[in-house]
Amino acid sequence: MVQQVAGARRAPLNRDRVLRAAVALADDIGIESLSMRSLAQELGVVPMALYKHVANKEELLDGMVDVVVGEIDPPVGGTDWKTAIRQRILSARRALLRHPWASRVIESRPRPTLVVLDYLNSVVGMFRAGGFSVDLTHHVMHALGSRVWGFTQELFPGSPLPADPEAQAAAFRELAGRYPHIAEIAMGPAHDEGSVVGQGCDDQFEFEFALDLLLDGFEKLHQQGWRSALMRVRPSPAGGTG
Amino acid sequence: MVQQVAGARRAPLNRDRVLRAAVALADDIGIESLSMRSLAQELGVVPMALYKHVANKEELLDGMVDVVVGEIDPPVGGTDWKTAIRQRILSARRALLRHPWASRVIESRPRPTLVVLDYLNSVVGMFRAGGFSVDLTHHVMHALGSRVWGFTQELFPGSPLPADPEAQAAAFRELAGRYPHIAEIAMGPAHDEGSVVGQGCDDQFEFEFALDLLLDGFEKLHQQGWRSALMRVRPSPAGGTG
DNA sequence: ACCTGAACACCGTTCAAGT
DNA sequence: ACCTGAACACCGTTCAAGT
Numbered sequence: 001m002v003q004q005v006a007g008a009r010r011a012p013l014n015r016d017r018v019l020r021a022a023v024a025l026a027d028d029i030g031i032e033s034l035s036m037r038s039l040a041q042e043l044g045v046v047p048m049a050l051y052k053h054v055a056n057k058e059e060l061l062d063g064m065v066d067v068v069v070g071e072i073d074p075p076v077g078g079t080d081w082k083t084a085i086r087q088r089i090l091s092a093r094r095a096l097l098r099h100p101w102a103s104r105v106i107e108s109r110p111r112p113t114l115v116v117l118d119y120l121n122s123v124v125g126m127f128r129a130g131g132f133s134v135d136l137t138h139h140v141m142h143a144l145g146s147r148v149w150g151f152t153q154e155l156f157p158g159s160p161l162p163a164d165p166e167a168q169a170a171a172f173r174e175l176a177g178r179y180p181h182i183a184e185i186a187m188g189p190a191h192d193e194g195s196v197v198g199q200g201c202d203d204q205f206e207f208e209f210a211l212d213l214l215l216d217g218f219e220k221l222h223q224q225g226w227r228s229a230l231m232r233v234r235p236s237p238a239g240g241t242g
Numbered sequence: 243m244v245q246q247v248a249g250a251r252r253a254p255l256n257r258d259r260v261l262r263a264a265v266a267l268a269d270d271i272g273i274e275s276l277s278m279r280s281l282a283q284e285l286g287v288v289p290m291a292l293y294k295h296v297a298n299k300e301e302l303l304d305g306m307v308d309v310v311v312g313e314i315d316p317p318v319g320g321t322d323w324k325t326a327i328r329q330r331i332l333s334a335r336r337a338l339l340r341h342p343w344a345s346r347v348i349e350s351r352p353r354p355t356l357v358v359l360d361y362l363n364s365v366v367g368m369f370r371a372g373g374f375s376v377d378l379t380h381h382v383m384h385a386l387g388s389r390v391w392g393f394t395q396e397l398f399p400g401s402p403l404p405a406d407p408e409a410q411a412a413a414f415r416e417l418a419g420r421y422p423h424i425a426e427i428a429m430g431p432a433h434d435e436g437s438v439v440g441q442g443c444d445d446q447f448e449f450e451f452a453l454d455l456l457l458d459g460f461e462k463l464h465q466q467g468w469r470s471a472l473m474r475v476r477p478s479p480a481g482g483t484g
Numbered sequence: 485a486c487c488t489g490a491a492c493a494c495c496g497t498t499c500a501a502g503t
Numbered sequence: 504a505c506c507t508g509a510a511c512a513c514c515g516t517t518c519a520a521g522t
Binding site for chain 1: 346349350351352353354356359360362363364366367370376379380381383384385386387388390394395397398399400420421422423424426427429443447448451452455456458459460463470
Binding site for chain 4: 254255287288290291294
């Protein structure tokens with residue numbers, strides 16, 4: 001939120017500066033407060049000046065996604081596909097966690113950008129390099145879904161615990177009355193009858209749990225030479241690399 | 243888009259009529275065109291009239307989600323947990339496919355409504371009834387993520403194939419040049435060298451593929467008496483229902 | 485080549501008033 | 504109790520102009 005001093009001569013705008021300022025501003029004030037007008041003000045410029053560098057707000061959002069995707073580390077070499085893909089996805093997750101708005105914006109984009117396609121193409125290539133058939137790679141990419149980006153839909157969004165422990169206990173009793181099953185799992189893995197509220201929940205653990213479950217499943221199918229039902233028309237059930 | 247005849251006496255508005263009209267209008271014109279103003283016009287009423295029945299637009303969106311979630315079938319009885327949960331989730335998917343905007347709106351809600359909590363509580367209860375430990379149920383719900391609702395993030399959104407076969411072939415050649423791995427899996431499971439473009443991709447198949455992979459993984463962990471790392475402090479690795 | 489200013493057609497929502 | 508009308512503080516974006 002560095003304001004330009006009126007009249008100070010500044011470096012001329014360019015697309016890159018606009019995008020980086022947009023990313024920083026969204027990090028700062030939240031994506032819902034980022035408007036062409038607020039971004040222009042941040043840059044010490046009139047809103048219409050942005051349109052020389054970005055066709056419209058949609059293109060701005062695409063460009064912001066590209067900046068974040070650009071922060072994902074390249075693939076590590078010298079390991080098996082599973083380790084390499086796991087590390088790459090966890091790197092994507094770290095990039096996204098640095099920009100809390102990014103997962104929502106990625107979800108909302110109606111079409112992928114070239115930078116996004118580059119990343120996806122490279123992940124697909126990692127499965128292929130690991131010997132996965134074209135067929136299995138196709139399904140496996142769909143099964144990953146948003147997890148290639150390192151995020152998943154929060155199932156119980158919001159509802160941060162109240163600070164006051166008494167209010168916390170009261171909120172929990174109300175939850176337990178109406179939603180006993182949710183209350184039970186909300187207490188966390190320890191499931192200690194003594195404490196009213198569990199230690200909440202470790203998002204990173206949950207992400208890796210699901211990611212590893214999927215990668216293990218993929219590995220098993222790959223080893224079994226899995227082919228989709230459509231292919232079962234052909235008699236040979238033997239595995240292969242497509 | 244039924245317009246009220248000016249001066250015609252209509253049934254008085256109520257919350258339910260407002261929500262159902264909003265759902266129908268979003269189905270019709272798309273969620274991005276649904277505004278308090280367009281909805282009011284649809285109902286033959288001035289925008290401010292809606293605020294007697296709904297506190298603001300956020301509450302309207304929550305109510306619309308509740309209408310859709312209300313269309314999900316109750317659990318089927320008399321089967322194992324896996325079949326029952328599978329069927330329930332596929333019913334949720336059918337409800338969401340009837341309202342193409344619904345998945346995006348569900349994702350966007352910052353807090354769950356009571357109706358949403360009812361559904362989630364009931365799915366949690368289905369795992370518990372199947373003998374899953376509290377611990378495993380917790381992780382398994384996170385691993386499902388948006389798949390409890392019957393949807394996942396589209397990895398390659400947009401880009402419908404051009405109608406003209408020649409333009410299609412050209413688009414594909416361009417894709418193949420820059421993104422060979424994506425091009426390969428985009429051709430579909432058949433991977434027929436003769437045809438330029440595959441039959442696209444069966445979203446329902448992809449959804450069930452990933453769902454079954456997860457459910458099978460859950461089943462295996464359950465049978466093995468899986469416990470999260472935190473619990474591994476305790477020596478006994480035996481399974482149980484928590 | 486790059487930025488500006490005024491304007492347009494929208495939003496969600498407030499307030500005070502009408503019946 | 505329910506609906507209205509005018510207004511406010513915002514949006515993204517156009518157009519025609521400035522330097």
